[in-house]
Amino acid sequence: MNIVVEALQGGLAGLASYLAAHVLLCLVPAFFIAGALSALVPQQSIIRYLGPEAPKWVSYPAAAGAGSLLAVCSCTIQPLFAGIYKKGAGLGPAITFLFFAPAANILALSYTGVALGADFAIARIVLALVFGIGIGMIMAILFRQGEAARLAQGETFGSDAGISRQTLLFLATLVALLLAGTLKLDFLKTVLLGIELPVPGVGSLQAGLDRLLPVNEATGAEGLSVQGLFLIGLLLAIGAAAWRGLGQVDSGFNRLTPLALGLTLLTLVIAALGVRNSENGLFLALTVRSALVAALCVVLIPLARRFDPWDVQQWLWETWRFVKQIFPLLVVGVFLVGVIRVFIRPEWIQAVAGSNTVLANLAGVIFGVFMYFPTLVEVPVAKMFLSLGMHPGPLIAYLMADPELSLQSILITAAIIGKLKAWTYVGLVAVFSTLAGLSYGAWVDGASLWMLALPVGGFVALLVILLHRFERAMLARAS
């Protein structure tokens, strides 16, 4: 009986800390950014760099850019991948796009940064970029003979659509809001103003919360504060208002739309306040962070008003669609991870992946390949492993392999590029994720950055030269 209670408590604790601590200042802005990227950035602005004539120093980075900017939604991944492969820049950039997209979209990146730490987020994006381009080039070299002449469809790529400055400014403000809310910098914590708010019964409420969800530093259970409880309540209110307020915004703004948006802004501002329990009430600390978040929220309103109402509706509709698509799975995922956490002994993880060995990294990759978690759930899983004592190296190997290789993505890839190419890709991802884990692990263990950057950079440079050679040879034969 005890173990059941403990497991449920574990699940709830995970959920509480997720909702109160991680979601708000990171995922709420990230969802709005994802919606804006999807609704306001014309896809042609990046696609035009992916034509069949594009030189590879343009097409590979552009493919990576498309991966992080356009591919927040599954509706775009599949046609874009098929399009780049069949009529655009070819197999190499298509593979780079496919590899980079799940690791580098705004949602994955910001959530990784907040749950695991900024160093993991940076490692994830840098390693995914380097190895994504590397794998793309290897595929292009391996299958250079099979590259059929692609249809020259000039009109597909011939467009001068750009991202307007208004959109750029808007996106930059949203990103600034995300950073102001999440960066762990000391100056953001400077207290500008403190207010003591007398709230009777706070002490006993906190005591109750602590009994329900005990704080346990050893297992990383963060408990739930009064502020957290209040924020969860606000989240529920946003959900209720947004169901119609944002869900049906595409047929016109309705009365609930401003309510949902107002509640969202209020939630962000409250989440950015420093709140401490004092003897007979709450001590509210207005920090630089809270001031910044509030200021940016205020700035957003006139910026959004400058857009066409239709664009704003599309933005809000897309944002809510992402929330509806990803959030419920994430909530269930986080709860289950919290439950499972109770049953896994740290010794097991430490025995398998406690140090940065080839075998440990391989174990991380294999777990990633065979487990399929829905979008973003890989992050709480990784957090669990980290708290159980997994070495950061194998953890990165797992984080690289899990979203890249799921059964679903392998099947889609196989349908578009053929089985042989698809399985070669799977093999390469497994090998390179292991390598990525090993290099990050070595860096964490104290190897110098240059020692690692040189071989990795040298390897990619070698690939560029090889690919260039082969292309030259093919052109020479053709003429």
Added chain:
Amino acid sequence: MLIKILGTGCAKCNRLEQLTREVVAEQGLDATFEHVTNMDEIMAYPIMTTPALVVDEAVKVAGRMPSKEEIAGWLKG
């Protein structure tokens, strides 16, 4: 008039079809609808992104959601 919606069945694609049907009904136009979900057929058109709207085999928009006024303009023209 033959109206094709190209898309792999995602929310945006269904939304585009719904919007276009509304415009057709409001304008009292005579149109046949086809929702193309087959990847190869979609790729036969000069587009890279879905949803896309094709009116009498001419691509009108791809990769974004047009407003109803825009759709009405294409259908009349």
